[in-house]
Amino acid sequence: MHIPVLPKEVLEYLNPKSNENFIDCTIGEGGHAIAILERSGPNGKLLGIDLDSQQIENCKLEIENYKNRIILVVGSYTNLKEIIRDNNFGSARPVRGQGGSEGEQDEQGGQTSNGVNGILLDLGMSSWHLDDSGRGFAFMKNEPLDMRYLKDNELTARQIVNSWRENDIEAILREYGEERLSRRIAKAIVEARRVKKLETTTDLIEVIKKAVPRGYERGRIHFATRTFQALRIAVNQELENLKNVLPQAIEVLEPGGRLVVISFHSLEDRIVKNFFRDQSKDGVIKILTKKPITASLEEIKSNNRSRSAKLRAIVKT
Ligand SMILES: C[S@@+](CC[C@H](N)C(=O)[O-])C[C@H]1O[C@@H](n2cnc3c(N)ncnc32)[C@H](O)[C@@H]1O
Structure with missing residues (x-):
């Protein structure tokens, strides 16, 4: 329980x-x-x-x-x-x-x-959302980039990373994730999706990993924590x-x-x-x-x- x-x-x-x-x-x-x-x-x-x-x-x-x-x-x-x-x-x-x-x-x-x-x-x-929902809330699991609480919600995390303009992605990373490297990460997302759409949490993690310096956040939190938080807040308003x-x-x-x-x-x-x-x-x-x-x-x-x-x-x- x-x-x-x-x-x-x-x-x-x-x-x-x-x-x-x-x-x-x-x-x-x-x-x-x-x-x-x-x-x-x-x-x-x-x-x-x-x-x-x-x-x-x-x-x-x-x-x-x-x-x-x-x-x-x-x-x-x-x-x-x-x-x-x-x-x-x-x-x-x-x-x-x-x-x-x-x-x-x-x-x-x-x-x-x-x-x-x-x-x-x-x-x-x-x-339960993190561990068992299968909706991409956890960056430790390879799941589709969804992040919706409400299944009828049109907006998904997948949609944001694959179709929003770079500036808009940067804004949510900065405002909702309080991510210091919002520019770098948003740029990397847009570059990566030109080659191949980001479908899963692992796809996104790989992009963030390449965009941030080694040892980013000095082990206090996972380097993708703020990006994931930002996407979840945006998807669910x-x-x-x-x-x-x-x-x-x-x-x-x-x-x-x-x-x-x-x-x-x-x-x-x-x-x-x-x-x-x-x-x-x-x-x-x-x-x-x-x-x-x-x-x-x-x-x-x-x-x-x-x-x-x-x-x-x-x-x-
Ligand atoms: C932290 S959990 C609550 C856990 C609960 N207090 C317990 O003891 O099991 C938050 C819950 O809020 C729900 N939730 C998120 N946004 C909501 C909204 N706008 N309206 C109603 N429920 C919402 C989520 O689906 C999730 O199940």
């Missing part, structure tokens, strides 16, 4: 309580969702969203025990409000710390919340999606409800940090994490993916 990142910290900041409702905008294989459901029983509901239909199938295998309390939706969190409305999830009644809340009586006579008490965004790809979902998440939360975001690179973290700062200045939210929370050495040892994770959390006022 997928090991969720920062599991203890997610629970600490989301602080799920009995019979509360949560939205996991990136349910993946359900690691965090299960941890939340364990705390929100017996009647708390969870709306689980993932853009990748295969991930929803993977998740179904894991959440069997909770299926009466979970609604799974294949969709993008950019459509959060619409998904909530279509699934009639929660309603705008105050619950936490608002006094006078009158949630529904459930069949066992317990008090259930009607609103959304917490939202989780665990961004990017999952370890990850930064635009993040900018779109944050205001929706704040809007749909109950007062007293919490939003937790885990990001994996500085571009995402900056978007989250700036958005939270502005909203807190406006008095809409209170920031719970002055600095981003990162994984302990112990967690990093057992789950390498956690090494770049940064968690930020807020409570709606």
Whole structure:
């Protein structure tokens, strides 16, 4: 099973309580969702969203025990409000710390919340994408250059490297990959594709390898890491999606409800940090994490993916 990142910290900041409702905008294989459901029983509901239909199938295998309390939706969190409305999830009644809340009586006579008490965004790809999807997310494997979460998405990584103009490739390497050698790599890609189209991760790795000096990045990260990150962000419009979902998440939360975001690179973290700062200045939210929370050495040892994770959390006022 997928090991969720920062599991203890997610629970600490989301602080799920009995019979509360949560939205996991990136349910993946359900690691965090299960941890939340364990705390929100017996009647708390969870709306689980993932853009990748295969991930929803993977998740179904894991959440069997909770299926009466979970609604799974294949969709993008950019459509959060619409998904909530279509699934009639929660309603705008105050619950936490608002006094006078009158949630529904459930069949066992317990008090259930009607609103959304917490939202989780665990961004990017999952370890399943890297290890088993066969879609070219990992540079250690020879796979077709795809990198889509959504199969219907027209744009693929293959298309970008084989048909975009050199300047446009250079721009995404620089902006989304923060790649210092963006010019060199973009030039090398365009030269290589004149001879033969780049079809696989190995084709691309070979081109990057020739374009960068030996020992590039001094072993801190693989020399292709930034190019792969840039392509994945561009294919899936990850930064635009993040900018779109944050205001929706704040809007749909109950007062007293919490939003937790885990990001994996500085571009995402900056978007989250700036958005939270502005909203807190406006008095809409209170920031719970002055600095981003990162994984302990112990967690990093057992789950390498956690090494770049940064968690930020807020409570709606
Ligand atoms: C890091 S994984 C989540 C792992 C999950 N927290 C767990 O414990 O198993 C991120 C997930 O977000 C999904 N995703 C990426 N972009 C999305 C979007 N715009 N809308 C919904 N899901 C998205 C990916 O398909 C992936 O499954």
